Amino acid sequence: MSDHDTSLRTPIVAVLGHVDHGKTSLLDKIRGSAVSDGEAGAITQHIGATAVPLETIADMAGDLVEVEDFDLPGLLFIDTPGHHSFSTLRSRGGALADIAILVVDVNDGFQPQTEEALDILQRTGTPFVVAANKADTTPGWNPVENSPIKPSYDGQSDVARQRLDENLYEIIGQLSDDGFSADLYWRVQNFQKNIGVVPCSALTGEGVPDVLAVLMGLSQRFMKAEMEIDVEGPGEGTVLEVKDEQGFGATLDVVVYDGTIKEGDQIVVGGVNDPIVTEIRALLQPQPNAEIRVENRFERVESVAAAAGVKIAAPDLDEAMAGAPVRVVRDRAVDDVIEEVKAELAEIEVDTEEEGVVVKADTLGSLEAMANALREAEVPILRAEVGDVAPRDIAVAGTAREPEHTVILGFNVDVLPDAERELEQSEVTLFNDDVIYQLVEDYEEHVAEMQRAQQ
Ligand code: GDP
Numbered sequence: 001m002s003d004h005d006t007s008l009r010t011p012i013v014a015v016l017g018h019v020d021h022g023k024t025s026l027l028d029k030i031r032g033s034a035v036s037d038g039e040a041g042a043i044t045q046h047i048g049a050t051a052v053p054l055e056t057i058a059d060m061a062g063d064l065v066e067v068e069d070f071d072l073p074g075l076l077f078i079d080t081p082g083h084h085s086f087s088t089l090r091s092r093g094g095a096l097a098d099i100a101i102l103v104v105d106v107n108d109g110f111q112p113q114t115e116e117a118l119d120i121l122q123r124t125g126t127p128f129v130v131a132a133n134k135a136d137t138t139p140g141w142n143p144v145e146n147s148p149i150k151p152s153y154d155g156q157s158d159v160a161r162q163r164l165d166e167n168l169y170e171i172i173g174q175l176s177d178d179g180f181s182a183d184l185y186w187r188v189q190n191f192q193k194n195i196g197v198v199p200c201s202a203l204t205g206e207g208v209p210d211v212l213a214v215l216m217g218l219s220q221r222f223m224k225a226e227m228e229i230d231v232e233g234p235g236e237g238t239v240l241e242v243k244d245e246q247g248f249g250a251t252l253d254v255v256v257y258d259g260t261i262k263e264g265d266q267i268v269v270g271g272v273n274d275p276i277v278t279e280i281r282a283l284l285q286p287q288p289n290a291e292i293r294v295e296n297r298f299e300r301v302e303s304v305a306a307a308a309g310v311k312i313a314a315p316d317l318d319e320a321m322a323g324a325p326v327r328v329v330r331d332r333a334v335d336d337v338i339e340e341v342k343a344e345l346a347e348i349e350v351d352t353e354e355e356g357v358v359v360k361a362d363t364l365g366s367l368e369a370m371a372n373a374l375r376e377a378e379v380p381i382l383r384a385e386v387g388d389v390a391p392r393d394i395a396v397a398g399t400a401r402e403p404e405h406t407v408i409l410g411f412n413v414d415v416l417p418d419a420e421r422e423l424e425q426s427e428v429t430l431f432n433d434d435v436i437y438q439l440v441e442d443y444e445e446h447v448a449e450m451q452r453a454q455q
Pocket residue numbers: 017018019020021022023024025026081133134135136137200201202203204
């Protein structure tokens with residue numbers, strides 16, 4: 001670290017879990033409660049993320065969080081829930097999110113995407129807390145709006161508590177089957193060693209203060225060292241999305257996890273082909289007031305320091321890639337920064353073989369996640385690329401020697417109009433979905449069907 005000022009940045013939080021288990025509701029509840037409980041403007045809406053300051057968390061969490069026990073500034077929640085965005089969002093050498101909430105419907109228990117999310121959390125070594133959601137649907141449960149869960153749990157009838165307990169222990173057992181030692185959060189001493197399970201309800205708000213308290217405690221006790229940044233250092237971030245914006249052309253939605261980004265900075269961004277070198281024309285944040293015409297949706301800011309979400313407007317961003325790194329050049333040689341970006345991209349590159357299927361995905365991270373899933377299912381990959389399905393992909397898939405490999409697996413991509421026509425006239429089968437296990441399942445079923453047809 002240089003002799004610049006250092007500062008503790010906000011930990012970045014992602015929300016994962018199976019579809020319909022309540023990820024979006026939980027995020028909404030946290031944001032909504034922060035607005036109604038805190039001082040006006042106590043949350044800041046960023047591009048792609050919401051910052052909840054420590055004071056607001058302390059307001060929401062009552063006795064569970066005392067401001068004087070913490071020196072981390074709060075929590076930055078990534079607005080798009082789901083492990084798709086989690087695995088897409090990488091930082092140098094790991095996951096972009098420092099910490100995660102795994103949402104599990106307490107009645108529905110573990111489901112395929114819960115397992116997938118756990119796999120990713122384990123692989124990336126991301127500390128997390130389990131939000132055992134929808135506790136309010138336990139028969140006989142008397143909701144205590146927005147309260148910490150422990151007193152309301154203790155105050156329930158024996159029957160209600162027993163029913164909830166059964167479901168909670170099922171979840172704890174499933175975590176243990178997957179190699180995680182877990183317990184009800186009020187029994188956990190070390191949240192890094194033992195996963196805390198917090199019964200909660202995104203609907204009534206019960207237990208939500210407890211989820212926040214566990215996240216803060218976990219960050220403050222075990223992750224403080226990693227939150228130390230050189231505030232004057234050249235900004236580093238990850239592209240969430242490449243978006244055309246009226247008046248700006250292609251822009252980047254970026255989460256900055258280190259240093260500072262300023263207007264006018266020269267940056268290097270990972271591109272579909274080579275790294276892109278450009279200069280920041282404007283840094284944009286959402287306007288604090290809603291109901292704004294399109295052209296006024298953003299306000300310009302001069303600089304942003306980590307951790308923050310921001311939109312970057314700059315020339316030549318059309319070929320920038322979602323999930324790719326963004327680096328400010330500042331006092332360094334631009335070639336060195338280009339090499340850094342290349343090295344980071346190379347880490348994510350997928351190994352391909354001479355025979356196999358074609359994989360297309362919307363971002364680098366999802367491409368990597370797809371490749372991992374296919375490797376586990378022992379499906380060889382001939383070509384793996386970020387981008388929509390193009391005629392060239394159909395030609396490549398058509399060269400596979402084995403009929404079961406004349407397949408394109410698309411993750412969250414579109415089919416270009418030219419490709420549509422070619423696809424119809426070819427032998428190639430396309431599967432396109434935004435759920436990885438679904439794609440793998442569809443593919444396996446397809447192969448099984450072909451084998452049956454041959455017999
Ligand atoms: P996601 O797909 O994981 O983002 O799930 P959503 O947040 O969209 O929730 C799915 C459904 O479950 C919606 O109808 C929610 O209103 C409902 N839901 C979410 N959390 C709770 C909860 O704590 N209690 C109850 N009763 N319903 C919930």
